[in-house]
Amino acid sequence: xxxxxxxxxxxxxxxxxxxxxxxxxxxxxxxxxxxxxxxxxxxxxxxxxxxxxxxxxxxxxxxxxxxxxxxxxxxxxxxxxxxxxxxxxxxxxxxxxxxxxxxxxxxxxxxxxxxxxxxxxxxxxxxxxxxxxxxxxxxxxxxxxxxxxxxxxxxxxxxxxxxxxxxxxxxxxxxxxxxxxxxxxxxxxxxxxxxxxxxxxxxxxxxxxxxxxxxxxxxxxxxxxxxxxxxxxxxxxxxxxxxxxxxxxxxxxxxxxxxxxxxxxxxxxxxxxxxxxxxxxxxxxxxxxxxxx
Numbered sequence: 001x002x003x004x005x006x007x008x009x010x011x012x013x014x015x016x017x018x019x020x021x022x023x024x025x026x027x028x029x030x031x032x033x034x035x036x037x038x039x040x041x042x043x044x045x046x047x048x049x050x051x052x053x054x055x056x057x058x059x060x061x062x063x064x065x066x067x068x069x070x071x072x073x074x075x076x077x078x079x080x081x082x083x084x085x086x087x088x089x090x091x092x093x094x095x096x097x098x099x100x101x102x103x104x105x106x107x108x109x110x111x112x113x114x115x116x117x118x119x120x121x122x123x124x125x126x127x128x129x130x131x132x133x134x135x136x137x138x139x140x141x142x143x144x145x146x147x148x149x150x151x152x153x154x155x156x157x158x159x160x161x162x163x164x165x166x167x168x169x170x171x172x173x174x175x176x177x178x179x180x181x182x183x184x185x186x187x188x189x190x191x192x193x194x195x196x197x198x199x200x201x202x203x204x205x206x207x208x209x210x211x212x213x214x215x216x217x218x219x220x221x222x223x224x225x226x227x228x229x230x231x232x233x234x235x236x237x238x239x240x241x242x243x244x245x246x247x248x249x250x251x252x253x254x255x256x257x258x259x260x261x262x263x264x265x266x267x268x269x270x271x272x273x274x275x276x277x278x279x280x281x282x283x284x285x286x287x288x289x290x291x292x293x
Contacts, residue, residue, distance in 0.1 A: 022110075022117065024069030027082040031108045031119055035067070042066050043093045046086075046124045054128045055088040055101065064089045065104065067124075073139045073150065075109070076175035080117065082108040083152060086125050087133040095133070103130035105137060105154060105171075107178045126180045129169060131158035139173065142243035142276075144236050149243050152178055155188070162195030165290070168232070170281070184274060184281040186248060190290035191227040199225035199255075203265050206253035222262045228252035228290050243276040250289050 025037050032044045045062045046052070052063055065086040075081045086104030088096045104125035111120040129135050135156035142149045150173045157166030166189035172179040193199045193210060200210045202225050210227070228250055235245040248271060255265040272286035 021072055021074065022080060024072050024082060024084075027072060027080065027108065027110060027117070028067070028069040028084065030110065030117060031082070031122070032067070040093065042068060043089055051125060051128060052088075052104070055104075056096070064091065064093065065124075066093075066095060067106065070137050071139055073173070075150070075173060075177075078112050079120070079175050080110045081173065081177065082110070083137055083139070084108065084124075085135070085137060097133040099132055099158065099160070101131070101133045102128035103133050103135040103156070104128055105135070105152070105178075107152075109175075109177045121177045123177050123180070126178045127154075127169075127171070127182075129154050129167075130156035140170075140234075142170075142234055142246075144234070144244070149173075151183060151243075157189065162192055164191045165189065172279075181280070183243070183276075183279075184246065186232075186272075187288055187290040188230045188232065188248070189228065191252075192225060192291075193227050196220060196223055196225060198262075202255045202262060203227055203253045206265050206267050222257035222260065224255065224257050224291065225262075225265075226252065226254040226268075226291060228254065228268050230288075230290070243281070245276070245284075246274045246281055248272040248274075248286075248288065252289075254289070254291075 028035050035044055043064055043066050045064055048058055048060055048063050066089050068085050070085055071083040073081050084106040086106050090096050105127045106125045107123040108119055109121040110117040135154050138153045139150055140153045142151050152171040152173055155168040168188050169182040169185045172183055194213055197213050200213055204210050207227055229252055230248050230250040232248050250268055250270055252268040253265050254268055256263040268289050270289055272288050273284050274281035275284050
């Protein structure tokens with residue numbers, strides 16, 4: 001690894017834009033020279049901020065985190081961006097993660113320097129999202145054109161006492177890094193099938209693959225049951241680097257309830273469409289059928 005880093009640093013600046021994409025671990029070591037991809041080597045110190053206090057109320061100038069590189073993407077002819085994931089650790093280096101602990105989404109932008117790539121901007125983190133210090137992170141195009149804008153895509157979910165939800169967010173990505181305000185933040189999946197012993201029976205006619213719940217059947221007051229899954233897709237419209245329209249498509253089943261009785265299950269097949277306006281995705285039709293947990 002050190003040999004690879006030395007080779008990267010020795011490249012002439014003019015040749016940097018023509019080399020293959022640097023490896024995530026290589027850029028991680030440029031951001032944190034003492035970082036290494038081994039147990040104990042991934043713990044580093046970052047500046048404390050209002051955002052990091054979303055983990056806890058530490059007031060010092062710095063705090064320790066465990067940082068793992070996720071993805072390298074070219075954001076300009078002579079700029080690369082490294083996406084990384086951060087989780088809080090204690091003074092001893094042990095992770096401090098509970099069910100409600102979000103993952104730190106971090107980004108490091110690199111530009112040519114005197115001796116190779118140099119850090120142009122540190123965003124550590126640019127946002128906190130997820131549960132149990134976990135979230136899927138990737139980079140996606142926001143259009144079909146070769147020059148289409150790119151976005152950071154984060155997706156996370158959790159189950160608690162039979163209530164399950166998955167959420168995704170998109171963040172604008174450019175030569176100066178990641179914009180912390182999400183372009184879009186939406187629930188993409190939700191279910192409460194195992195929060196009530198009667199939900200499987202009520203939804204099974206439309207969702208035959210549901211497994212029977214454990215335990216005896218209880219008499220309960222009327223209540224909602226649902227199991228809904230969604231996916232999102234980018235339309236073909238859009239010009240140049242402008243983000244194309246985005247559509248969420250949902251399928252599943254829901255059984256509502258009044259104060260007196262449960263309602264028959266209904267199939268869910270609907271969509272929600274967004275257009276890019278004023279720097280973010282705005283809803284223009286449809287609605288999200290995933291209930292709040």
